[in-house]
Amino acid sequence: MPNKEPPAAAGAELPDAAAPVRRMRGGPKGLRITDVAAQAGVAPITVSRVFNSPETVAPETLERVRQVVQKLGYVPNRLAGGLSSSRSRLIAAIVPTIAHSLFSETIQVFSETMSRAGYQVLLALSGYDDSSEEVLLDAVLSRRPEGVLLTGVAHTDSLRERLANVGIPIVETWDMTDRPIDMLVGFSHYQIGVAVAEHFLQRNVRKPGLVSANDERALARRRGFRERLAQAGISGIAEVLVAPPSSVALGKAALPRLIEQAPDIDAVFCGSDLLAIGTLNAARQMGLSVPSRLAICGFGDLEFATETTPQLTSVHVDGTRIGVTAARCLLDRLSGSGQSKVTDVGFEVVRRGSS
Amino acid sequence: MPNKEPPAAAGAELPDAAAPVRRMRGGPKGLRITDVAAQAGVAPITVSRVFNSPETVAPETLERVRQVVQKLGYVPNRLAGGLSSSRSRLIAAIVPTIAHSLFSETIQVFSETMSRAGYQVLLALSGYDDSSEEVLLDAVLSRRPEGVLLTGVAHTDSLRERLANVGIPIVETWDMTDRPIDMLVGFSHYQIGVAVAEHFLQRNVRKPGLVSANDERALARRRGFRERLAQAGISGIAEVLVAPPSSVALGKAALPRLIEQAPDIDAVFCGSDLLAIGTLNAARQMGLSVPSRLAICGFGDLEFATETTPQLTSVHVDGTRIGVTAARCLLDRLSGSGQSKVTDVGFEVVRRGSS
DNA sequence: CTGAAAGCGCTTACAG
DNA sequence: CTGAAAGCGCTTACAG
Numbered sequence: 256m257p258n259k260e261p262p263a264a265a266g267a268e269l270p271d272a273a274a275p276v277r278r279m280r281g282g283p284k285g286l287r288i289t290d291v292a293a294q295a296g297v298a299p300i301t302v303s304r305v306f307n308s309p310e311t312v313a314p315e316t317l318e319r320v321r322q323v324v325q326k327l328g329y330v331p332n333r334l335a336g337g338l339s340s341s342r343s344r345l346i347a348a349i350v351p352t353i354a355h356s357l358f359s360e361t362i363q364v365f366s367e368t369m370s371r372a373g374y375q376v377l378l379a380l381s382g383y384d385d386s387s388e389e390v391l392l393d394a395v396l397s398r399r400p401e402g403v404l405l406t407g408v409a410h411t412d413s414l415r416e417r418l419a420n421v422g423i424p425i426v427e428t429w430d431m432t433d434r435p436i437d438m439l440v441g442f443s444h445y446q447i448g449v450a451v452a453e454h455f456l457q458r459n460v461r462k463p464g465l466v467s468a469n470d471e472r473a474l475a476r477r478r479g480f481r482e483r484l485a486q487a488g489i490s491g492i493a494e495v496l497v498a499p500p501s502s503v504a505l506g507k508a509a510l511p512r513l514i515e516q517a518p519d520i521d522a523v524f525c526g527s528d529l530l531a532i533g534t535l536n537a538a539r540q541m542g543l544s545v546p547s548r549l550a551i552c553g554f555g556d557l558e559f560a561t562e563t564t565p566q567l568t569s570v571h572v573d574g575t576r577i578g579v580t581a582a583r584c585l586l587d588r589l590s591g592s593g594q595s596k597v598t599d600v601g602f603e604v605v606r607r608g609s610s
Numbered sequence: 611m612p613n614k615e616p617p618a619a620a621g622a623e624l625p626d627a628a629a630p631v632r633r634m635r636g637g638p639k640g641l642r643i644t645d646v647a648a649q650a651g652v653a654p655i656t657v658s659r660v661f662n663s664p665e666t667v668a669p670e671t672l673e674r675v676r677q678v679v680q681k682l683g684y685v686p687n688r689l690a691g692g693l694s695s696s697r698s699r700l701i702a703a704i705v706p707t708i709a710h711s712l713f714s715e716t717i718q719v720f721s722e723t724m725s726r727a728g729y730q731v732l733l734a735l736s737g738y739d740d741s742s743e744e745v746l747l748d749a750v751l752s753r754r755p756e757g758v759l760l761t762g763v764a765h766t767d768s769l770r771e772r773l774a775n776v777g778i779p780i781v782e783t784w785d786m787t788d789r790p791i792d793m794l795v796g797f798s799h800y801q802i803g804v805a806v807a808e809h810f811l812q813r814n815v816r817k818p819g820l821v822s823a824n825d826e827r828a829l830a831r832r833r834g835f836r837e838r839l840a841q842a843g844i845s846g847i848a849e850v851l852v853a854p855p856s857s858v859a860l861g862k863a864a865l866p867r868l869i870e871q872a873p874d875i876d877a878v879f880c881g882s883d884l885l886a887i888g889t890l891n892a893a894r895q896m897g898l899s900v901p902s903r904l905a906i907c908g909f910g911d912l913e914f915a916t917e918t919t920p921q922l923t924s925v926h927v928d929g930t931r932i933g934v935t936a937a938r939c940l941l942d943r944l945s946g947s948g949q950s951k952v953t954d955v956g957f958e959v960v961r962r963g964s965s
Numbered sequence: 966c967t968g969a970a971a972g973c974g975c976t977t978a979c980a981g
Numbered sequence: 982c983t984g985a986a987a988g989c990g991c992t993t994a995c996a997g
Binding site for chain 1: 683685686687688689690691692693698703707708709710711714715717718719721722725730731732733734735737748749751752753754772775
């Protein structure tokens with residue numbers, strides 16, 4: 256039972272024939288602001304102020320109300336508060352997935368930062384399937400969030416337009432684009448592909464291959480990779496595309512298929528650290544020494560990958576910085592300062608096993 | 611601009627001296643159910659039914675309303691809906707952290723399952739610090755969630771009592787207890803400690819050590835580990851406790867300190883796979899072969915750990931199953947069936963490098 | 966510094 | 982199958 260007492264009845268209220276019927280709507284459901292107000296001997300609006308603008312309340316009143324709140328265990332109803340004030344204090348975070356994910360660190364620090372500022376995070380997992388995106392957006396917008404964090408740029412025009420039209424601050428992250436909906440904190444996946452290609456070229460790779468998930472961002476990395484290699488006269492790159500989410504197992508299975516296509520392959524760019532680790536394991540089993548016979552480059556921000564497997568090169572991205580920066584962008588805009596802006600956080604090709 | 615048209619005015623409404631002042635509350639803020647109703651030529655309640663009980667609406671009416679909804683781009687306001695119906699359709703997930711975490715997979719599938727059932731997940735990150743727990747709970751309860759997922763059993767009595775008193779279904783996960791608040795899906799950390807001790811004993815370990823975070827669950831594993839070893843006459847176990855969240859770096863730093871305490875140590879139980887990987891790296895650097903000279907056992911559900919490092923033993927827990935089972939428990943209770951119950955999902959000591 | 970009235974956008978509980 | 986009225990628990994916009 257959430258509460259022990261029904262609303263206090265003011266004496267014996269006999270039904271008045273002329274009065275409209277007072278509908279009962281499910282009985283007593285919990286403490287309301289009026290319960291606190293009555294106990295503290297103030298008006299409901301004063302209780303409201305104790306929570307929302309305590310500096311406008313006389314110290315004695317403040318103390319008295321707070322004691323009643325404490326004693327009763329009153330917790331304000333933000334559904335009501337949000338409806339009334341048009342301030343939901345909710346921020347939606349739309350993420351493909353948080354399991355084993357590059358994004359979990361971003362969401363972690365984003366959530367911490369937002370909650371310190373008095374907002375809560377509604378988690379919306381979009382998966383890698385665009386088909387249900389409209390439904391997801393409906394669900395998200397029905398909560399009337401005051402801001403939205405997107406991992407990745409919004410794909411469809413319809414989605415972009417709807418988000419733009421809500422009129423709340425939007426941050427896109429983990430990607431780069433010429434026409435962000437509003438704000439953006441990320442980096443260019445295409446440029447990562449270019450950087451990895453250049454890294455391979457510097458190491459005199461002759462026959463590079465690719466293992467990648469076929470989600471949009473991974474495909475952008477692939478494009479950069481292929482185009483830079485093409486400039487260097489290398490084309491006809493062997494590749495295996497897998498359905499996201501990528502995993503160690505998928506990487507493991509990919510290498511044999513890659514080698515079938517190109518037996519003399521000498522380097523692989525993997526779309527994620529998970530794929531890279533799987534590929535590495537497969538290489539070990541096939542007796543290919545890494546990196547001398549086969550160089551492997553992953554992508555991610557997991558300390559695991561390079562800590563555990565010094566043979567691996569990886570492209571590292573600062574997920575924490577993305578989360579914090581994205582939160583600050585939103586908070587700036589919510590507090591009225593803050594402009595639309597684009598932040599490129601860059602990336603880094605890490606070669607622990609480069610010796 | 612969220613919307614283009616102000617609410618339709620019914621002709622020229624001249625201010626009536628006798629009528630009460632109609633306060634403007636910030637102007638037009640978006641489409642309301644009445645806008646849709648007006649366009650479709652029905653009452654607002656009918657539009658409401660189209661969303662909430664379409665089977666009670668005549669097919670033609672349904673179609674007409676839906677077309678107007680589509681055309682206008684109307685999205686219902688669930689703050690209002692939730693307030694009115696006392697059904698927030700929100701489930702709170704209280705988690706210490708999702709970054710690099712064992713919990714992220716649980717939250718992932720939990721969220722997927724709940725959203726398929728029409729609920730959304732409010733993410734509340736509690737950290738490993740109990741001090742702000744009351745504040746966090748206030749924030750959570752202010753959203754009037756219909757259910758709560760907790761990772762770990764609630765610690766303080768005050769918290770347990772408050773959660774129990776809300777009267778909504780609660781699932782505790784990732785742990786075991788004799789007196790759950792309501793429902794529980796988990797396993798015994800103490801028994802894991804016992805199992806790892808037995809595993810070590812079977813391998814004739816003489817001088818085991820421990821590297822653990824000092825959070826409540828890790829300490830329960832430690833207790834099981836120490837008590838089982840004590841039964842076998844092994845005590846005075848060298849140990850290093852680190853502050854959560856654990857990491858590869860902390861594991862790396864821990865081994866030298868452990869060896870300082872006990873130079874002849876021959877096995878280490880690490881509180882997490884991250885610590886285990888760090889310990890493994892340190893062992894490599896110190897020239898200790900694993901597992902022959904030093905056996906290492908971790909804990910987690912990350913396929914990384916054992917896929918990457920076959921030298922490692924690890925205790926595996928099915929985070930996915932926990933998430934799905936927890937979601938089902940809540941959904942059963944929300945639909946009126948479902949009893950309070952405890953599910954032990956167990957665990958498994960995985961020895962890939964056991965040959 | 967405090968309060969009475971009205972309204973936020975829905976749904977309940979009836980009634981037809 | 983559909984609707985008019987009242988209410989959900991807050992906050993806004995005034996007024997004092």
